[in-house]
Amino acid sequence: MNRYLNLLDFTIHSFLRRKWKNLFLMLLFGYLVFLFSSVLFLTGAIKQEAQRGVMGLPDVTVQKLTAGRQVPAPATYAERISEIFGIERVDTRIWGYYFDISTQANYTIIGYDPQKDAWKDLGLITSPAEKETPLENGKAILGEGIMRARHLRLGQKIGLYTPSFSGRSFKVIGTFKGSTNLLTYDVILLSEEDAREVLGVEQGLVTDLGVYVYNKNEVTTVAKKITELLPGIRVVIKSQLGRTYDTVYSWKSGFILITLVGCLLAFAMMVWEKASGLSAEEKREIGILKATGWDTSDILIMKFWESLGISLPSFLLGITASYVYVFFLGAPLLKSMITGWSILYPPFEFTPVMNLDELMVLLFLTVIPYIISTIIPSWKAAIIDPDTVIRGI
Amino acid sequence: MNREDLLRPSACFLSMLALLLVALCLCYVHAIYALSQDSKRETLRMGTVSVLGSADLAINNAARYIRHVSLTDVSTPFQDCPGGLDYFPGAISVNPPDFMGYVTRFEEVEP
Numbered sequence A: 001m002n003r004y005l006n007l008l009d010f011t012i013h014s015f016l017r018r019k020w021k022n023l024f025l026m027l028l029f030g031y032l033v034f035l036f037s038s039v040l041f042l043t044g045a046i047k048q049e050a051q052r053g054v055m056g057l058p059d060v061t062v063q064k065l066t067a068g069r070q071v072p073a074p075a076t077y078a079e080r081i082s083e084i085f086g087i088e089r090v091d092t093r094i095w096g097y098y099f100d101i102s103t104q105a106n107y108t109i110i111g112y113d114p115q116k117d118a119w120k121d122l123g124l125i126t127s128p129a130e131k132e133t134p135l136e137n138g139k140a141i142l143g144e145g146i147m148r149a150r151h152l153r154l155g156q157k158i159g160l161y162t163p164s165f166s167g168r169s170f171k172v173i174g175t176f177k178g179s180t181n182l183l184t185y186d187v188i189l190l191s192e193e194d195a196r197e198v199l200g201v202e203q204g205l206v207t208d209l210g211v212y213v214y215n216k217n218e219v220t221t222v223a224k225k226i227t228e229l230l231p232g233i234r235v236v237i238k239s240q241l242g243r244t245y246d247t248v249y250s251w252k253s254g255f256i257l258i259t260l261v262g263c264l265l266a267f268a269m270m271v272w273e274k275a276s277g278l279s280a281e282e283k284r285e286i287g288i289l290k291a292t293g294w295d296t297s298d299i300l301i302m303k304f305w306e307s308l309g310i311s312l313p314s315f316l317l318g319i320t321a322s323y324v325y326v327f328f329l330g331a332p333l334l335k336s337m338i339t340g341w342s343i344l345y346p347p348f349e350f351t352p353v354m355n356l357d358e359l360m361v362l363l364f365l366t367v368i369p370y371i372i373s374t375i376i377p378s379w380k381a382a383i384i385d386p387d388t389v390i391r392g393i
Numbered sequence B: 001m002n003r004e005d006l007l008r009p010s011a012c013f014l015s016m017l018a019l020l021l022v023a024l025c026l027c028y029v030h031a032i033y034a035l036s037q038d039s040k041r042e043t044l045r046m047g048t049v050s051v052l053g054s055a056d057l058a059i060n061n062a063a064r065y066i067r068h069v070s071l072t073d074v075s076t077p078f079q080d081c082p083g084g085l086d087y088f089p090g091a092i093s094v095n096p097p098d099f100m101g102y103v104t105r106f107e108e109v110e111p
Helices: A002-017 A019-054 A077-082 A118-122 A144-149 A178-184 A192-199 A216-229 A238-259 A261-275 A280-291 A296-328 A334-339 A356-382 A386-391 B009-039 B042-052
Strands: A060-066 A069-071 A087-100 A105-112 A139-142 A157-161 A167-175 A187-191 A208-213 A233-237
Touching: A002 A019, A002 A296, A002 B009, A019 A238, A019 A261, A019 A296, A019 A334, A019 A356, A019 B042, A060 A077, A060 A216, A077 A087, A077 A208, A077 A216, A087 A192, A105 A144, A105 A192, A105 B042, A118 B042, A139 A144, A144 A167, A144 A178, A167 A192, A178 B042, A187 A192, A208 A216, A216 A233, A233 A238, A238 A261, A238 A334, A261 A356, A280 A296, A280 A356, A280 A386, A296 A356, A296 B009
Parallel strands: A105 A187, A139 A167
Antiparallel strands: A060 A069, A060 A208, A060 A233, A087 A105, A087 A208, A139 A187, A157 A167
16 A cells, blocks of 8 residues: 555656646646536536426427418317326317517416316415406416516516407416526416417317327327327327437537647646557656666556546536536526527526436546546556666657 | 645645535525426426427527427428427527438337
């Protein structure tokens, strides 16, 4: 043990003789790890946020297509789909977008059946007088973003235009909780009838249908039966939606990582430079050590400590700094690159996620090659006759 | 271990390494704790998704065709599939799901 510590002491003294060069190397190493791990942390957090909502989605979403484009589906589809064995329930949905000229923002309008009470479980912020009031016609529940953009308070009215340019006003009876901002910031929840009027969806038609299946193992079979029953429809199953989130955000992180390839190449060049040979000074040092009685194994241990002493602290520091940067400081600059921008941009914090698999990949892409690239040329120099090395022949 | 041993450069280096490892472990513990705290909001999140019918994040609403990446609607210009091509700079880019062998069309999966 003491032998290893002595070798480490010697390595540190050797390190301090070239401290500025080595410190710059550590800085570069740490910065590279910081950049890559920041992108991985942020993407992982967004994917986690999106994926966790997938479980609440309908098992199958059914949309009608005409001439390759989506059109409103007949509400009667719900009854026909319900006849398929194994279906728990079919929800008809009325939803769409509303461009608000005054704020230049897009709202998502969702129609909700007033008979259903599920909206009460959302822990909405309501005035005491409206606590038990159902979401009936002429009333609305707004996302926090719309409340802010339109300077509204509970009990006030929000005016919306129908496609025929007649104005409708809705009393704001509640607002979604801030903790659901990522899902509800731009949402207006209206009764189905009001949503139909504002979005211009005719009676007897719905935007799409959400199908719930009893046995989750049979979702694919049920989806196939629906396509056979109703030709000209598009069926999207829940797992596909989950994969969509993964693809979308992985693509975005890949996009950012591509821009960082230059850094990686610079690092690879540095490693290549080291692996291709030692400097004359380093060779002479090894020669002198051999001449004074050091074994080849001692030299290799010293070089191992040297490379580990540069790469591992840099790696650990880079990862820790990126964690703090992403989850404590909110990843300024990088966040806007990955999440984009919008007029109604919800304030949010990501739930931290640390994927050990990704960290291990990063470790094997940075620390391990660096250690190998230091040890191999040192071994080559250490097995040569010390006299030859010192003379520089 | 005597005082001299504690002041050797190797001891300082190993202590620094240990500190950095502890810092990383603390980050990991923080991530697990934050996730467990966030799980308390799971019911609220599921309820919200169930009422809205969509789990799409409301971070890209500058144009209506990038608001829901997993669902198309009657006004979406590219209606080929969920996650359709996005050409609006607000979201940087959203790839078509058929990219790299990813298929969104319904396909029968062997049990």
